[in-house]
């Protein structure tokens with residue numbers, strides 16, 4: 001039974017998509033892992049675009065509507081994607097009047113879970129119904145945090161939502177980890193922010209910090225993850241180490 005992990009933070013630009021993509025890729029490259037599924041659950045469609053998938057005929061939006069069954073795209077034999085585009089924005093409104101509106105994604109994944117070791121969901125930068133569906137479908141949530149002051153102050157809103165969801169809808173949901181991203185070790189501020197995050201989330205915080213690395217920002221523009229774009233980059237090193245931690249936590 002695969003583990004379902006949402007990558008979520010309502011703050012924009014903190015590294016959700018970059019982390020989903022490169023953790024997913026690193027997991028798929030591990031010999032112990034059979035298959036990984038990535039779900040683009042953001043109407044911006046950045047995860048799909050980052051893998052060079054545009055011009056979409058079948059998306060998660062159509063799956064949520066029940067227009068056609070799920071048929072993941074094989075990026076590689078071990079790395080699959082359910083893509084999204086701006087159509088998905090309509091789901092926030094369309095689902096809102098449905099009974100059991102929080103459970104649509106969970107129900108869709110029920111039959112897929114057996115096929116994958118890991119299912120990673122790239123959430124949009126909001127706490128609306130799409131994010132609630134992702135968190136309802138998940139065993140764990142990973143929270144990427146950019147190591148600057150403002151994103152840290154917003155974390156309480158997210159953890160409150162997670163707590164409420166745990167009480168009412170998904171009692172098994174856990175914060176699986178905090179990922180410090182776009183870390184600049186030469187800046188005092190970044191280190192201070194990491195200290196604050198450590199105090200608040202203790203051993204939930206992954207030891208590996210994802211450094212600022214231009215290759216991570218360049219790779220999506222050519223439709224590649226970091227391990228095919230620049231396997232010797234600091235970005236590749238960091239996401240590989242982070243994924244080792246993830247595998248160790250899940251042993």
Ligand SMILES: Nc1ncnc2c1ncn2[C@@H]1O[C@H](COP(=O)(O)OP(=O)(O)OP(=O)(O)O)[C@@H](O)[C@H]1O
Pocket residue numbers: 011012013014015016017018019042044046123124125181182183210211212213214216217218220
């Ligand atoms: N470690 C890093 N070093 C350099 N650039 C990065 C790094 N991580 C992410 N970026 C860049 O920062 C921008 C935001 O990252 P990303 O798209 O992953 O964030 P996001 O949280 O998914 O954003 P959104 O909220 O819009 O979905 C992107 O241009 C990305 O390429």
Ligand SMILES: [Mg+2]
Pocket residue numbers: 016017018042046047122123
């Ligand atoms: Mg994103």
